[in-house]
Amino acid sequence: MLAPENVFSSGKCHCPGCHSTLEKTANTCPHCGFNAHLCIARFPFDPPPLKQIMDPDEVIDAHQKKRLSKTIARLEKAFPQITVSFCSVLLPEGVDGRQFGYWLLNRCSPASGLDAKRRLHHLLLLVDRNSKTVSATVGYGLDCFLDDITLHQALQSSRDHFIHEGYVEGSIKWIHLIRKKLAVLHEKAVTDWKRRFNRRLPPSVTAEPENNEEKKAVNLNPYSTPLSQLPHLNQRNAPQLAAKGR
Amino acid sequence: MKDHHSSFIILIVLLFAYSPGKAESKAIVLDFEITPPAGKLSVADIPKKPRSFVVDEPAQFSSGQKSKLESAMAKMSAAPTYIVNKKGRLPVSANLYANELLRRWSSSGTNFSAMVLSVDTPLPEIFVVISGRNLDPGTRNDLLTLGNAAIKLIDGQSGQFKDIQKIATAIAPALNTFAQLYQKPGIPPSFDTNEINQLTDLPANAPLTGRQPFPRDRSSKASSQWDLLSSTLDWRLIHILFIITCATVFLAGIALLFRRIRRHRPLYFPVHKPRHRFSAPYSGGSNAQIKYVSE
Numbered sequence: 320m321l322a323p324e325n326v327f328s329s330g331k332c333h334c335p336g337c338h339s340t341l342e343k344t345a346n347t348c349p350h351c352g353f354n355a356h357l358c359i360a361r362f363p364f365d366p367p368p369l370k371q372i373m374d375p376d377e378v379i380d381a382h383q384k385k386r387l388s389k390t391i392a393r394l395e396k397a398f399p400q401i402t403v404s405f406c407s408v409l410l411p412e413g414v415d416g417r418q419f420g421y422w423l424l425n426r427c428s429p430a431s432g433l434d435a436k437r438r439l440h441h442l443l444l445l446v447d448r449n450s451k452t453v454s455a456t457v458g459y460g461l462d463c464f465l466d467d468i469t470l471h472q473a474l475q476s477s478r479d480h481f482i483h484e485g486y487v488e489g490s491i492k493w494i495h496l497i498r499k500k501l502a503v504l505h506e507k508a509v510t511d512w513k514r515r516f517n518r519r520l521p522p523s524v525t526a527e528p529e530n531n532e533e534k535k536a537v538n539l540n541p542y543s544t545p546l547s548q549l550p551h552l553n554q555r556n557a558p559q560l561a562a563k564g565r
Numbered sequence: 566m567k568d569h570h571s572s573f574i575i576l577i578v579l580l581f582a583y584s585p586g587k588a589e590s591k592a593i594v595l596d597f598e599i600t601p602p603a604g605k606l607s608v609a610d611i612p613k614k615p616r617s618f619v620v621d622e623p624a625q626f627s628s629g630q631k632s633k634l635e636s637a638m639a640k641m642s643a644a645p646t647y648i649v650n651k652k653g654r655l656p657v658s659a660n661l662y663a664n665e666l667l668r669r670w671s672s673s674g675t676n677f678s679a680m681v682l683s684v685d686t687p688l689p690e691i692f693v694v695i696s697g698r699n700l701d702p703g704t705r706n707d708l709l710t711l712g713n714a715a716i717k718l719i720d721g722q723s724g725q726f727k728d729i730q731k732i733a734t735a736i737a738p739a740l741n742t743f744a745q746l747y748q749k750p751g752i753p754p755s756f757d758t759n760e761i762n763q764l765t766d767l768p769a770n771a772p773l774t775g776r777q778p779f780p781r782d783r784s785s786k787a788s789s790q791w792d793l794l795s796s797t798l799d800w801r802l803i804h805i806l807f808i809i810t811c812a813t814v815f816l817a818g819i820a821l822l823f824r825r826i827r828r829h830r831p832l833y834f835p836v837h838k839p840r841h842r843f844s845a846p847y848s849g850g851s852n853a854q855i856k857y858v859s860e
Binding site: 332333334335341344345346347348353354355356358396397398399400415416417420421424425438439440441450451452453454455456457458459460461462463464465466467468470471474475478481482486489501502504505508509512 | 829831832833834835836837839840841842843844845846847848849850851852853854855856857858859
């Protein structure tokens, strides 16, 4: 049984383009006209495969990569539904990391059905070394639990680490913080679910969803065609991420 | 055995025979030459060379009672008799315990010695232990008869001190007289020093054949500090405490393990219908961003 999202959140959302708060879901932002097609037009090239650690410039040393990978694995072990990606890139001037993260998460083709299923619970941490910004983007499966405010608070809490110890250490710190927050959020989510349905969680809710249910969930919205299925656009202005062939 | 010895014993037996006996009492006859020392089963709570013939560990006797017994026992020069009042159960069997004590306390020139051993437990026991050297079967029987006769003096009504006093004051002069008479024929056990030296070279567990005298100093060698300590420890209590501690540690470990498993169990968020936005398949744009440069 799939619970409606408003069991866990108020239903408000933010536009990735203008960051204004929207009271209800829409396919186009009423304030700035942002939609997926505009986003694709902004980054008209093939996205790289979504990996755990994406470092196209090879600026992160092996030890740091190992530490980062270990931290991510710890979170993924504690929350088997969730997958995490870390991406360090040099984005061109004027490109917003949030929009790039949004594009990357949606545009990147999943390798398999399981990967597509997991993409809903994906957590992407994107570091733009050019503008020295770090942004976090989450999938639909998590956004009602891990809202923008929580993500921002965690980033603020790890900001000192980003500044003084580098973005890798800052990212590790952030992942640790998120893991702790997720444990609390999970407890709250389960309580909310029990309060709403007044019974124990069935296995389909507590465990990973069945493929069919997930497929159904993905296809509930007629506009949910994966961005990768959209007509291919020419690859001009491809940032170095694509240029490195990753 | 000489006839006068037997008649003397019979006289004493007849003298004591009318007294009612007691179930928790026993007469024991030891021969130092054939009874091995206690070895590991040693005692630490009894002085090696008591200054008194009365060793009253739980201090149940008054000073008057003690001095009365002491003065009675002090007269027995041929066969010293000791009165030992032991608190709590014996670490070893009564004969080994008495053997160990009498071996320590009896000088080498003493042929006979005795001990009235009172064990002060909820079920008190009184042992009459008579020891000698190179006892022939006849003498052994006579001494056992003497001990049993002394045991029969216990009436179980006049109190423990009275019982001990009766036994001690009966057995001590009787054994003393017996020892004096026994020495008269002029056949005190004599030891060939070479033979003893040979025996002391034997290993501790070497089998003894016939009536070989047992090396006297073997007992002191066998009693190590550990033996003395082990005799003072309540092993049963230690065993129980060990089991309780192990059980507690085991249960605590199990509880910690379960707690750890519970804390580290994988958590799954409730699955909900995704609220698709902006025609995006996987993410609706929930995000946050900060700039990580110092201002």
